[in-house]
Amino acid sequence: MSDSTTHESVSVGELGQHVGQVVLLRGWLKNMRSSKKLHFLELRDGSGVAQCVVFKGDVTPEVFALAGGLTQESSLKILGEVREHPKQKGVYEIGVKDLELLAGATDFPISPKAHGTDFLMDHRHLWLRSTRQHAILRVRHAIIQAVRNFFDSRGFTLVDAPIFTPNACEGTSTLFETDYHGQPAYLTQSGQLYMEAAAAAVGKAYCFGPTFRAEKSKTRRHLAEFWMVEPEVAFMDLDGDMQLAEDFLCAIASHVLETRKPELEALERDISKLESIKPPFPRITYAEAIDILRAEGHDAKMGDDFGAEEETVISSKFDRPVIVHRYPAALKAFYMKQDPANPELSLCMDVLAPEGYGEIIGGGQREDDLGRLEHMIDHHQLPKEAFEWYLDLRRYGSFPHAGFGLGIERSVAWICGLPHVRETIPFPRMLHRLAP
Numbered sequence: 001m002s003d004s005t006t007h008e009s010v011s012v013g014e015l016g017q018h019v020g021q022v023v024l025l026r027g028w029l030k031n032m033r034s035s036k037k038l039h040f041l042e043l044r045d046g047s048g049v050a051q052c053v054v055f056k057g058d059v060t061p062e063v064f065a066l067a068g069g070l071t072q073e074s075s076l077k078i079l080g081e082v083r084e085h086p087k088q089k090g091v092y093e094i095g096v097k098d099l100e101l102l103a104g105a106t107d108f109p110i111s112p113k114a115h116g117t118d119f120l121m122d123h124r125h126l127w128l129r130s131t132r133q134h135a136i137l138r139v140r141h142a143i144i145q146a147v148r149n150f151f152d153s154r155g156f157t158l159v160d161a162p163i164f165t166p167n168a169c170e171g172t173s174t175l176f177e178t179d180y181h182g183q184p185a186y187l188t189q190s191g192q193l194y195m196e197a198a199a200a201a202v203g204k205a206y207c208f209g210p211t212f213r214a215e216k217s218k219t220r221r222h223l224a225e226f227w228m229v230e231p232e233v234a235f236m237d238l239d240g241d242m243q244l245a246e247d248f249l250c251a252i253a254s255h256v257l258e259t260r261k262p263e264l265e266a267l268e269r270d271i272s273k274l275e276s277i278k279p280p281f282p283r284i285t286y287a288e289a290i291d292i293l294r295a296e297g298h299d300a301k302m303g304d305d306f307g308a309e310e311e312t313v314i315s316s317k318f319d320r321p322v323i324v325h326r327y328p329a330a331l332k333a334f335y336m337k338q339d340p341a342n343p344e345l346s347l348c349m350d351v352l353a354p355e356g357y358g359e360i361i362g363g364g365q366r367e368d369d370l371g372r373l374e375h376m377i378d379h380h381q382l383p384k385e386a387f388e389w390y391l392d393l394r395r396y397g398s399f400p401h402a403g404f405g406l407g408i409e410r411s412v413a414w415i416c417g418l419p420h421v422r423e424t425i426p427f428p429r430m431l432h433r434l435a436p
C-alpha cells in the first residue's frame, strides 16, 4: 500500500468522527460476500465491525482480485473513505481505495455454522473472536470496572491477598495442594482471612484476585479457578454487610446497563430483568427459605443445604436478588460468628441471583471471640498452628467485623444471561479442562 503513511490510522469504533475522510484501518476479515463488480468485506478490529465496500471501478484490477480471494480471519490493512451507510443512520462504512493482505488464514476452524461445545472449548483461543464472546468479555470488564469504582469511591483500600497459603479457608475438601519448597501449601480458596488482618489496619479493605477450588463435580456453576472480590469492614455487623451487598449489586447492574447495552442486546439478554435490580432486596432467614421450598412441594427440612435446584426455587419468588441469612452453623465455615439469639445458627448470608443463576455472594459476620474461634478450628479439625496468626487478630484488639465474597464468573453469567460459567471467563479451568 503506497500512500498509507500519509493517512490517519483509526479504529472502527471511531469512524463516526471521520466521515468524508480517507483513513487507514487494520483488522481481520470476519465475513464477505461478492457480486461481479463489488466485494463487501466485514472488517473486525476489536472496537467494532465495519463494512468495507470494494467497487471494481475504484481500485486496481490487482486489488479487486486480491479482495475476491480473501479468506475468513486474514489480517488486512484497508485504505478508504468513511461514509454513512446508505440505509442505516449512525452506521459507517468504508469505500475502499486500497487494500493490503498482512497475513492470510487458511481454513479458520470456526466457521459461521454451528459447532459443538467441546470443539469450541478446544478452540477457545480462536472462539474469543466471535461477536458473542467479544460481548461477554466486554460485559465482564464493565462488571470489574463497577466493582473497583464502587469500593474505591467508598473509602476502601485495595489490599492484595496471597495466592500460596498454608490455610484452608473454605474447608479441606476442595484444596489444590502444591509443594512449596518442601512444605505443603495450598492455592488460595479465598482472600478473606487476610482481609480480616487488613481491616484492622485500614478499616475498610478489599481484595480482588483469582481463587481456586478443586471442585470434584461437573456443574454449570463451578470453576476450578475463578475471580473473587472480597470486601471486609471493621465494626460492621451482619445488617451492614447485607446493606453493602445490596448497594454493591445495584451499582454493578446500573453500570453495565449504562455502558454495555449494545453488548447485552447482542447476547439477547432481557434487559428489563436487569432494570429491576433496585433496592430494597428481600431478606429472608434460612428458616423462611425452608418454608418457601416446602410450600413449593419440596421435601426440605431444617439442616439441609441448598443446591442449584433449591436456590432456583427460592429465587423464582423474587424479581431481584434475595438475601438468605442465618443458616445453621453446621453448614458453614469455621469462621462464621455464632448468632447470640440462637447458638445453632451463624450470622451469615448468601445472596441468590434472580432467574435461577444461583448464589453469587457468600459472607457474613466473623467470629471475634478468641475462645469460640479456637473451639471452631478444633471442631472443624483444622491444624491450629496454621491459624495462630489468624487467632492473633482476636488476641490483639479483637473487633466486630464482616465481609463477603462475590464470584465474578457467576455474576457475569447472571448479567449476560448465560446458562453455564464456561463462557464467563476467557480461559476456563474446569474438572476436565486445563487447555488452552
Ligand code: 4AD
Residues within 6 Å of the ligand: 169, 170, 189, 190, 191, 192, 213, 215, 221, 222, 223, 224, 226, 228, 230, 231, 359, 360, 361, 362, 363, 364, 403, 404, 405, 406, 407, 408, 409, 410, 421
Ligand atoms: O461462598 P464462598 O465459598 O465464600 C467465601 O469464599 C468467603 N470466604 C468469602 C468472604 O466472605 N470473603 O464463595 C463466595 C462466592 C460464591 O458466592 C460464588 O459466587 C463464588 O464465590 N464461587 C465460585 N464461583 C465459581 N466456581 C466456584 N467453584 C465457586 N465457588 C465459589
Ligand code: MG
Residues within 6 Å of the ligand: 350, 359, 361, 362
Ligand atoms: Mg457459599
